[in-house]
Amino acid sequence: xxxxxxxxxxxxxxxxxxxxxxxxxxxxxxxxxxxxxxxxxxxxxxxxxxxxxxxxxxxxxxxxxxxxxxxxxxxxxxxxxxxxxxxxxxxxxxxxxxxxxxxxxxxxxxxxxxxxxxxxxxxx
Numbered sequence: 777x778x779x780x781x782x783x784x785x786x787x788x789x790x791x792x793x794x795x796x797x798x799x800x801x802x803x804x805x806x807x808x809x810x811x812x813x814x815x816x817x818x819x820x821x822x823x824x825x826x827x828x829x830x831x832x833x834x835x836x837x838x839x840x841x842x843x844x845x846x847x848x849x850x851x852x853x854x855x856x857x858x859x860x861x862x863x864x865x866x867x868x869x870x871x872x873x874x875x876x877x878x879x880x881x882x883x884x885x886x887x888x889x890x891x892x893x894x895x896x897x898x899x900x
Contacts, residue, residue, distance in 0.1 A: 778888035781811035801871035805862030818891045822898045855880035
């Protein structure tokens, strides 16, 4: 579940050591992206089945409207860029800052919360 992936990503951020410098934030970013993708799949299951077959860019553009929360849609879009940049890094690129990564993971957590509310409402 998306919450579990975000929790694990947060744990990885706290386990940084000299021998793993930079690996924790990158691994946390990868888990964060997986959580984002999973939460979005869940959104489409409830709101618009078949939307998951659209491009991921299209899905991200529609997310705020589908959730009736444009602010969350913008935060998720920003988080996706932060996490993607961290996952597709060059040799000399620095890992994302703790603040950046924490903010991105907060956005994903909010998306997972919103998704769970949608699923609960749909099952009633």
